[in-house]
Amino acid sequence: MKDLLEKYRPLVAHHDRAVQAGVDPINLVNERVLSPSRAVINGREVVLAGTNNYMGITFDPDCIAAGQEALASFGAGTTGSRIANGTYALHAELERALANALNREHCLIFSTGYQANLASLAGLAGKGDTIFLDADSHASIHDGATLSGAEIIWFRHNDPDNLARRLRRHQGEGGVLVVLEGLYSMFGDRAPLREFVEVKKEFGFQLLVDEAHSFGVLGEHGRGLAEEAGVEDEVDFVVGTFSKSIGAIGGFAASNHPMFEALRFAARPYMFTAAPSPASVATALCAVRKLQAEPERRTRLMDNARRLRDGLKELGLRIACEEETPIIAVMCDDEEQVVRRWNALLQAGVYVNLALPPGTPGNSYLLRCSATAAMDEKDIADIIAGFAAALRMVG
Amino acid sequence: MSGREEIVGELMKLLEGFNVKKVPLAPDTDIPAQLELDSVQVMDFIMQVEDTFDINIPQHEVAEIRTLNDLADVVMKRKGA
Numbered sequence: 001m002k003d004l005l006e007k008y009r010p011l012v013a014h015h016d017r018a019v020q021a022g023v024d025p026i027n028l029v030n031e032r033v034l035s036p037s038r039a040v041i042n043g044r045e046v047v048l049a050g051t052n053n054y055m056g057i058t059f060d061p062d063c064i065a066a067g068q069e070a071l072a073s074f075g076a077g078t079t080g081s082r083i084a085n086g087t088y089a090l091h092a093e094l095e096r097a098l099a100n101a102l103n104r105e106h107c108l109i110f111s112t113g114y115q116a117n118l119a120s121l122a123g124l125a126g127k128g129d130t131i132f133l134d135a136d137s138h139a140s141i142h143d144g145a146t147l148s149g150a151e152i153i154w155f156r157h158n159d160p161d162n163l164a165r166r167l168r169r170h171q172g173e174g175g176v177l178v179v180l181e182g183l184y185s186m187f188g189d190r191a192p193l194r195e196f197v198e199v200k201k202e203f204g205f206q207l208l209v210d211e212a213h214s215f216g217v218l219g220e221h222g223r224g225l226a227e228e229a230g231v232e233d234e235v236d237f238v239v240g241t242f243s244k245s246i247g248a249i250g251g252f253a254a255s256n257h258p259m260f261e262a263l264r265f266a267a268r269p270y271m272f273t274a275a276p277s278p279a280s281v282a283t284a285l286c287a288v289r290k291l292q293a294e295p296e297r298r299t300r301l302m303d304n305a306r307r308l309r310d311g312l313k314e315l316g317l318r319i320a321c322e323e324e325t326p327i328i329a330v331m332c333d334d335e336e337q338v339v340r341r342w343n344a345l346l347q348a349g350v351y352v353n354l355a356l357p358p359g360t361p362g363n364s365y366l367l368r369c370s371a372t373a374a375m376d377e378k379d380i381a382d383i384i385a386g387f388a389a390a391l392r393m394v395g
Numbered sequence: 396m397s398g399r400e401e402i403v404g405e406l407m408k409l410l411e412g413f414n415v416k417k418v419p420l421a422p423d424t425d426i427p428a429q430l431e432l433d434s435v436q437v438m439d440f441i442m443q444v445e446d447t448f449d450i451n452i453p454q455h456e457v458a459e460i461r462t463l464n465d466l467a468d469v470v471m472k473r474k475g476a
């Protein structure tokens with residue numbers, strides 16, 4: 001019989017070639033984390049310009065204290081699923097706090113954002129239904145759609161007319177779910193949500209928006225793109241994560257649908273995994289309240305993003321998206337250039353995300369940077385200086 | 396445009412845009428393997444096919460397609476439906 005791992009030989013060879021250029025990007029270790037914007041990598045202090053720590057809340061003293069308190073009083077882990085012994089007072093409290101923050105009747109939390117998408121898509125849609133996915137959808141959305149057993153139809157990225165054409169051709173008795181993202185993670189571009197809502201009014205599907213990168217970031221109250229675009233009533237289901245603006249780990253799904261709580265006994269990724277650990281839930285709860293109470297964090301984030309984007313553009317770098325967004329993706333020419341630059345940046349004391357095809361829009365080669373509200377002027381100056389040094393080193 | 400040969404001809408034209416290595420195309424060319432297309436390029440190609448023929452091809456059917464002949468079968472089935 002065939003060796004199961006044999007099929008990965010070309011991938012392994014590809015990875016080996018990339019590593020020859022220097023540091024192994026997928027086995028990079030933060031030896032110490034000094035703050036939301038500084039860490040020690042390979043024995044050297046670097047500025048972190050590639051986190052999703054938008055609000056810079058990971059070291060907030062109140063969040064840490066809340067986590068420590070929960071760890072001491074509820075223990076290290078839950079040792080069981082939400083539908084068995086895993087639901088603690090904290091889980092219920094976080095669900096209520098999020099429902100309140102999102103202005104939605106119902107909210108479920110999950111152990112990761114990835115699972116929130118698996119549970120939502122596979123819980124909502126099933127065999128006989130159809131899910132329409134944007135071509136740049138996150139892997140967790142694709143995997144959730146696959147798990148659901150529904151038919152999957154792709155439409156062109158951020159193209160409401162293309163979705164409409166596909167809906168017009170569509171025949172079928174089942175339900176139709178369309179999934180969009182608030183901010184797309186690689187380029188940081190928004191879905192044109194109002195235009196998609198117009199298509200929704202014509203065809204009457206149900207709409208889910210993954211606000212993973214936009215929750216806490218967009219909208220007057222940080223409820224995400226749906227709030228910013230003024231179309232919250234037309235968004236049936238909201239999904240999000242605690243791994244970005246909330247600075248913890250876990251995910252959520254929320255809705256006003258009167259039967260939404262059925263997912264608690266219908267969505268397997270909710271039912272058959274352990275409930276998130278107490279410390280994580282408590283830090284998320286603290287962060288949700290902080291973000292509601294401190295809207296100035298959003299202003300600081302966007303100011304920092306603008307300064308970072310302007311500084312990189314002045315170096316002559318090409319940025320993928322011109323919108324006001326905390327994600328700043330530097331476009332490179334090819335794999336060799338992007339890997340060389342990424343290594344030179346590390347040597348110059350700057351960590352960014354290395355993003356390669358096929359996981360990138362249009363098979364682009366990206367040095368993905370993201371701003372955080374926790375960056376100070378020196379952090380931003382160091383990042384820009386690091387890029388300048390890297391360009392001098394390797395072009 | 397419903398004859399099989401016309402469909403295969405049209406598909407070949409669309410596929411040329413993805414044929415960077417200029418592999419000679421035949422109805423039994425294994426599209427992803429011989430053209431070395433990754434999953435994103437396959438998706439892009441299929442979306443062009445869908446819009447050209449005004450059909451939807453669900454993902455589970457895409458997964459079964461290897462050759463232009465396979466794809467022509469799907470197009471004919473979907474057009475006839």
Ligand SMILES: Cc1ncc(COP(=O)(O)O)c(C=O)c1O
Binds near residue numbers: 114117185213241243
């Ligand atoms: C759009 C999107 N959805 C979902 C997720 C998954 O979130 P998590 O990291 O909490 O699993 C991510 C990030 O990883 C994401 O970018």
